[in-house]
């Protein structure tokens with residue numbers, strides 16, 4: 001380990017994050033009754049420009065009247081390049097009471113974007129004598145945001161998590177695809193001639209940005225969350241994308257439809273067999289160390305102190321899940 005240590009900024013269960021357009025208040029109770037860990041009421045791209053004010057009123061009313069139980073509640077504000085942004089922050093924070101936990105900032109490009117929102121939020125918290133401090137969720141969805149991500153993560157102490165925004169990211173770097181997550185047949189390699197002919201192997205066009213986001217997010221002690229999967233009638237595709245991002249370090253995924261919530265919860269809950277093995281590793285290594293052994297074998301495979309660190313982060317995640325149920 002380096003002498004520099006970055007602890008996790010804030011532990012929160014974030015396996016599934018269900019989005020609801022602020023302009024569709026009829027959907028709010030359905031989201032509240034879902035099994036989503038986090039609910040994000042959107043004021044940005046899922047709301048038409050002429051409905052922005054109404055959406056904000058709906059959000060404020062929901063924050064005051066709905067019982068969200070143990071769920072984390074977030075709002076997605078409009079981007080800093082719009083004239084909706086400052087009013088989203090001011091109106092909701094001044095009139096929405098204390099229930100809001102998080103604020104999601106889209107299209108962050110430079111550290112000052114986060115700093116500017118922090119300045120507004122800090123003044124309002126102070127003036128309204130708010131007890132609960134708002135945390136920030138940042139969407140990584142532009143070339144600028146990705147290129148500056150390391151310094152952006154230092155832009156405010158409120159940042160808790162990074163989220164990958166597929167569609168805007170693709171548009172920003174001019175990827176030739178209209179997919180919101182999932183594969184694209186053009187991103188493939190062709191094998192050499194074989195008895196079966198030349199085979200096409202599909203690749204994951206999202207691998208690089210999601211992996212970069214995971215590395216930089218974890219460097220800063222943040223949660224790393226996979227974004228939306230647009231085809232909500234394709235659970236297999238959703239699961240395949242989510243498994244890939246879980247392997248890369250994501251601990252949750254957005255749901256844009258209720259039928260994606262349980263898929264995300266399952267994907268990002270460690271399997272029982274994984275936890276069993278993790279506990280075995282911890283016990284075995286403890287015994288090994290008592291006998292002055294640094295490395296031993298479990299089921300014919302090496303385990304050592306690094307295996308304990310791998311095992312402990314899985315057990316921590318399971319403990320967090322258990323503490324919320």
Ligand code: COA
Pocket residue numbers: 018019020021027028030031042045046228256257258
């Ligand atoms: N939250 C809560 N309930 C939702 C929901 C959501 N995001 N999306 C759909 N539902 C409800 C519907 O109201 C419907 O309820 P009912 O059976 O009582 O009538 C049920 O789930 C099935 O919905 P369905 O008919 O399959 O979908 P739809 O055509 O009504 O809506 C979308 C499809 C994509 C428009 C809708 O899911 C949606 O708005 N999603 C969120 C989009 C968003 O916020 N994007 C921003 C982040 S990318």
Ligand code: MG
Pocket residue numbers: 045106139141165167168
């Ligand atoms: Mg976006």
